Amino acid sequence: MKLDLTGTTALVTGSTQGIGLAIATGLADAGAHVIVNGRRAESADAAAEAIRSAVAGAQVATLVADLATEEGAGTAAELFPDVDILINNLGIFGSQDALEISDDEWRRYFETNVLSAVRLTRTYLPRMMERGWGRVQYIASDSAFVTPIEMIHYGVSKTALLGVSRGFAKVAAGSGVTVNSVIAGPTHTGGVEDLVYELIDRSVPWDEAQRRFMAEHRPQSLLQRLIEPEEISNMVVYLSSRQASATTGGAVRVDGGYVDSIAP
Numbered sequence: 207m208k209l210d211l212t213g214t215t216a217l218v219t220g221s222t223q224g225i226g227l228a229i230a231t232g233l234a235d236a237g238a239h240v241i242v243n244g245r246r247a248e249s250a251d252a253a254a255e256a257i258r259s260a261v262a263g264a265q266v267a268t269l270v271a272d273l274a275t276e277e278g279a280g281t282a283a284e285l286f287p288d289v290d291i292l293i294n295n296l297g298i299f300g301s302q303d304a305l306e307i308s309d310d311e312w313r314r315y316f317e318t319n320v321l322s323a324v325r326l327t328r329t330y331l332p333r334m335m336e337r338g339w340g341r342v343q344y345i346a347s348d349s350a351f352v353t354p355i356e357m358i359h360y361g362v363s364k365t366a367l368l369g370v371s372r373g374f375a376k377v378a379a380g381s382g383v384t385v386n387s388v389i390a391g392p393t394h395t396g397g398v399e400d401l402v403y404e405l406i407d408r409s410v411p412w413d414e415a416q417r418r419f420m421a422e423h424r425p426q427s428l429l430q431r432l433i434e435p436e437e438i439s440n441m442v443v444y445l446s447s448r449q450a451s452a453t454t455g456g457a458v459r460v461d462g463g464y465v466d467s468i469a470p
């Protein structure tokens with residue numbers, strides 16, 4: 207099965223590093239023209255360059271915008287009015303005492319992790335439906351199912367994202383556009399390294415910190431290791447492909463068996 211995205215344009219939000227960069231690289235490798243998004247020109251340019259070095263002949267454009275804001279979504283619509291594949295990847299996470307999270311912080315999590323994706327879906331879905339083909343995905347998290355007490359606001363924002371995904375899948379039903387969430391488990395990115403070290407003593411070597419993080423915070427994970435960003439990207443590329451035409455309204459798990467092992 208050859209996943210060929212030649213002739214398509216894909217916008218991946220928050221794609222200057224981590225999972226987003228891996229997804230943009232995977233889509234470029236499958237032949238899509240990718241739009242890399244970041245809030246700073248230097249990091250967007252560096253990410254575009256990294257993709258060009260990884261994928262010979264990659265077609266990459268950059269979108270410098272804060273896509274958690276209305277203004278940023280407006281810039282996206284103006285510069286790139288039409289995309290075939292929208293990957294809502296950008297997100298923030300961090301640990302905080304559940305009883306200490308302020309209203310403003312709850313709002314920031316919803317603005318960034320949920321409303322940004324709703325706005326961009328509203329921007330791009332209608333044209334996809336008119337054309338009769340398109341792919342929308344949301345990068346959710348196992349925290350959507352298992353609200354972690356150290357990240358309640360994050361978990362709840364990702365639970366909301368699952369509802370957003372199901373709702374827009376119904377809007378798109380029968381149009382040729384599929385809408386899905388990808389449930390990522392803990393993935394080896396810079397942000398997760400920081401989170402692991404927030405929870406586990408910083409003086410512990412990385413391998414030991416990772417092992418303890420999995421044992422203490424994800425004991426039911428069947429994988430008992432962090433997931434690599436490329437493992438998330440592989441699923442996103444498949445769901446973006448023409449071959450994935452019968453998968454919509456779903457929440458597809460790349461979580462090392464964690465969610466199924468506790469909430470089948």
Ligand SMILES: NC(=O)c1ccc[n+]([C@@H]2O[C@H](COP(=O)([O-])OP(=O)(O)OC[C@H]3O[C@@H](n4cnc5c(N)ncnc54)[C@H](O)[C@@H]3O)[C@@H](O)[C@H]2O)c1
Nearest residue numbers: 220224225272273274295296297347390391392393395397
């Ligand atoms: N890493 C994990 O373990 C994990 C697990 C489950 C889900 N996820 C989800 O996957 C997505 C990517 O996570 P990651 O670990 O690669 O994160 P990351 O922090 O490494 O990367 C996120 C990217 O989004 C960008 N970003 C944040 N806010 C933005 C904004 N307003 N406008 C534009 N860009 C913005 C950041 O600059 C960064 O480049 C997030 O939605 C996250 O919640 C991550």
